[in-house]
Structures are given as C-alpha cells and as structure tokens.
Amino acid sequence: MKPTSIEKVRFFWDLLVTKNLISDVRFAGLSVAYKMPARKFHNENHILDCLNQADELLLLIENGDGDEKYKISQNQVRLMMLAILYHDIIYDINQNNNEFLSACRAVEEIRTLTELEQLKISTDLKGNHLQWVFDAIMATKSHKKTKDEVINYMLDIDMSILGSSWPKYKEYLLHIRQEYQKYDFNTFVAGRIQFINSLKSRKKNIYHTKSYKHLSKIAFANFAKELALYDNNIEKTEEDKNYLISLGKIK
Numbered sequence: 001m002k003p004t005s006i007e008k009v010r011f012f013w014d015l016l017v018t019k020n021l022i023s024d025v026r027f028a029g030l031s032v033a034y035k036m037p038a039r040k041f042h043n044e045n046h047i048l049d050c051l052n053q054a055d056e057l058l059l060l061i062e063n064g065d066g067d068e069k070y071k072i073s074q075n076q077v078r079l080m081m082l083a084i085l086y087h088d089i090i091y092d093i094n095q096n097n098n099e100f101l102s103a104c105r106a107v108e109e110i111r112t113l114t115e116l117e118q119l120k121i122s123t124d125l126k127g128n129h130l131q132w133v134f135d136a137i138m139a140t141k142s143h144k145k146t147k148d149e150v151i152n153y154m155l156d157i158d159m160s161i162l163g164s165s166w167p168k169y170k171e172y173l174l175h176i177r178q179e180y181q182k183y184d185f186n187t188f189v190a191g192r193i194q195f196i197n198s199l200k201s202r203k204k205n206i207y208h209t210k211s212y213k214h215l216s217k218i219a220f221a222n223f224a225k226e227l228a229l230y231d232n233n234i235e236k237t238e239e240d241k242n243y244l245i246s247l248g249k250i251k
Helices: 005-016 021-034 044-062 066-070 074-086 098-115 129-139 149-158 166-179 185-200 215-230 238-248
Strands: none
Touching (some): 005 021, 021 044, 044 074, 044 149, 074 149, 129 149, 166 215, 166 238, 185 215, 185 238
C-alpha cells in the first residue's frame, strides 16, 4: 500500500524533529489541521508539494550547487521546511489573520521543541530562528519580495502552483472555489480578479528567485486564461462551459 500524503509529510517531520511522544503529539496537531474536510487546496497535499520542492533544493545544495548558485545553506533549507509545515496550520476564510495565528503557533511549538533539544537542525543561525520562522510565515500574507533569500524561496515554493500547467492550474482553481463555496459565483469571481490584478501589478515577475522566475510567464498565461473564462464576450468551448458549471455550482 502506498503511503498517504500525510504519511509522506510525517517523513519530513521526522527528518527535522526527534521522534518521541511530544513530537508525535505536535505532528498529530498538524495532521488534524491539514486534513480538515473544508480544506481542498490548503491541505496536506499542498504542504507535501512545498516540502518536496524544498527537498529538491536541499539535494542541489548537498550536491555542491548551493554555496555558489543558491547562497543558502542546508540548515537554512531545513528551517524553511519547518516553517512550511506550519505556514497554513491556521486557515479560516472568515478571518484575515491566518498567517499571524499560524506564525504564533509555530513559534510556540518550535520554542518547546528547541528547549527540549528535539530539533535535528541547528538553531545557531544569524539572528533568532524563532523570529525567522515567524517572519517567514508572515511573509506569505503578501508574498512580496524580502531581503532574506531563504524566505523568498519559501514564497516562490508556496506560489509555484500559479506557474503550473493549465490542467493543474484548473484543478487548483476548482479547489479554491470549493474552499470558498459559501460565496456566490460572482462574489468569488470578483475576489479572483482582485487577486490576479494584485499579482499583475508586479509586471513581469511574481516570483523572486532565479530558480522560479521562469514560471512567471506561465503564471501570467494562466491568469489570462482564467480571466477569459469569466468574460461573457469570449466564446467558450464545451470543456470551458462544463468547467464553469463546476465552478459556479459547487455544493
């Protein structure tokens, strides 16, 4: 039997935190949060996708490409993985402080793990590792470029779905629609247009690192296709019509 997504997430957790009763309890809290039925995109699959991308970056660094090309260390990437694990732990579409609450919970739980010497990563990074985790998670609220290259990588990883293939992007959009099913279709569309326009205002690049900037062109193409779906003046294919029905009639 293949491992589930949450089991794969647990694999990463165990790479970062010593396995014992306390770490089991902490991970159980993460698991419960990310497996909540209302989460269709911001769930364990999204966390796993982010962790897999961070792991790919870690492998490149371990192979000797990191110091020169990425200018970040293995330890910094591992700390980023810890922040990724917590960055969406609080997700409620009815409130606008999810990032703050997620960051606070991350700091609280990581502080305990630090005091109990259960972290498998070094905490002697420049500055305070707890503050770094807090800042990294808070940065996901605006996804604007920061002065910290590791946080910029985390932001790009978090937003990488926007630069995916059109079929994968449509799946993402459907999942977002399902999370916002309490809103009628027109309200949802208005929110999506506002979101897309906020990213288009960044002009050519919505990604901040060299490794991800090539995805900006794909993301903008996806934005154009999504906006075309909402434009009544543009003739739709049968596939588009059926997809719009799925977006507009989510129960």
